[in-house]
Amino acid sequence: YYRAGEHEYRYVLSVHADEIVSEGLWRRKLGASRTAMLFEREDTKVELGPTLRKLVTAARFNPSLPYLSFLCINFDAPVVQEAASWFLDAVFLNYNSSYLERMLEQMLDEGDSREVTRFLRAVDVRIDGFRVERAPEWRGQRVFVRHKVRGKAYELRLSEESAGTQKLMGLAAYLMTALERGGTVVVDELDAKLHPKLLRYVILLFKDPEVNKSGAQLIFSSQDVSTMRNDVFRRDEIWFAARGEGEASQLWSLADIHEANGNLVSKNAAFDKQYLSGRYGADPYLTRIEEWD
Numbered sequence: 001y002y003r004a005g006e007h008e009y010r011y012v013l014s015v016h017a018d019e020i021v022s023e024g025l026w027r028r029k030l031g032a033s034r035t036a037m038l039f040e041r042e043d044t045k046v047e048l049g050p051t052l053r054k055l056v057t058a059a060r061f062n063p064s065l066p067y068l069s070f071l072c073i074n075f076d077a078p079v080v081q082e083a084a085s086w087f088l089d090a091v092f093l094n095y096n097s098s099y100l101e102r103m104l105e106q107m108l109d110e111g112d113s114r115e116v117t118r119f120l121r122a123v124d125v126r127i128d129g130f131r132v133e134r135a136p137e138w139r140g141q142r143v144f145v146r147h148k149v150r151g152k153a154y155e156l157r158l159s160e161e162s163a164g165t166q167k168l169m170g171l172a173a174y175l176m177t178a179l180e181r182g183g184t185v186v187v188d189e190l191d192a193k194l195h196p197k198l199l200r201y202v203i204l205l206f207k208d209p210e211v212n213k214s215g216a217q218l219i220f221s222s223q224d225v226s227t228m229r230n231d232v233f234r235r236d237e238i239w240f241a242a243r244g245e246g247e248a249s250q251l252w253s254l255a256d257i258h259e260a261n262g263n264l265v266s267k268n269a270a271f272d273k274q275y276l277s278g279r280y281g282a283d284p285y286l287t288r289i290e291e292w293d
Contacts, residue, residue: 002086002184006030009083013066023067025083038083041067051079090184091174104170105158106140108132112173119172123198125165130158145169163193171202175218179205182214190220200227207232228272235267240282254280 001010007027014021023041028034037049044063048056055077061070071077072084108116110132117129128146135141143158145165158166171187178185191199199222205211206218221241228238236255244250257265257280265274274280 003030004086005082007082009086010035011068011083018064020063020066025068027079027083038079039067039071052077055079086184089181090186091178092186093171093174094188104166105143107173108141108143108158108169109173112176115176116169116172119176120165120168123168123201125168127165128153130169131155164195164198167193168198175202175205178216178218179212180214182216184217184219187218187220189222191222191224196224196226199224200232203227203232225272225275228275230268230271233271235265235271238271240280242282252281 001008003009007029010024010026012022012024014023020041021043023039025038026035027038028036036051038052039049040047046067052071056071056075061067068080068084068087071080072088108130110130113129113131117127120127126147128148130143130145133142133144144155145158145161147154147156158169161169174185177183190202194202203218206216227233234255236253238254239251240254241249241251254265254271259265259279265271265280275283
């Protein structure tokens with residue numbers, strides 16, 4: 001589920017290996033109760049709802065491509081562009097990938113130096129800006145971070161900064177753009193190389209209506225439970241993922257978990273402590289060394 005414009009959309013995509021098994025898109029006007037089907041797909045067979053039937057002409061499409069992508073590429077219909085806008089405006093960052101860190105230096109724009117510096121200073125990372133050098137022989141650019149120590153100016157190559165500073169500099173531009181425009185940032189392992197207090201600060205930026213005036217959204221995975229607290233998240237904002245039978249991953253919300261007495265988990269519960277005690281599931285099974293044989 002996601003919202004774009006004045007509608008709430010439900011998009012489903014089922015994939016097995018490299019083949020798209022099924023796909024569907026529905027929408028509901030905010031405040032309304034009726035949901036309209038835009039299209040449903042089974043393998044290569046597509047059924048269009050009334051809205052798209054008026055706008056989309058019959059055309060062959062590549063079955064390896066999501067039908068929503070096909071519509072977005074080939075038809076300039078407002079309903080299609082609105083439905084696809086959430087995906088087009090989203091930023092996906094994977095900090096398990098060393099490639100992203102290698103590309104960081106090439107992504108930074110000197111024009112963002114002032115705003116990035118302001119963001120880093122807010123989280124107590126003391127830099128005084130950065131500059132970018134470009135040269136054809138480098139086939140790219142080099143970033144030099146400025147510091148002042150006891151009144152003297154120094155510069156370090158970005159690669160010489162701590163991993164946490166590098167990550168924050170890379171995150172800053174994406175986060176500020178999302179907060180300004182109302183975009184979505186999806187981050188795998190957001191907590192990696194970040195102090196728990198910095199992680200909490202980033203999360204609370206998105207939850208502060210004075211900062212997040214455009215309705216930006218942050219979706220992230222994390223192994224850090226220090227922010228799994230009722231003063232940071234609502235129950236419906238915390239989701240758990242774990243391998244189930246047959247190694248298939250399962251996903252469930254804290255808002256759907258019941259206590260032994262049948263009641264839902266209290267909104268005032270100590271989420272982190274209850275999770276670590278095993279009451280929510282999604283925790284690793286640790287084998288004793290004696291069982292290794």
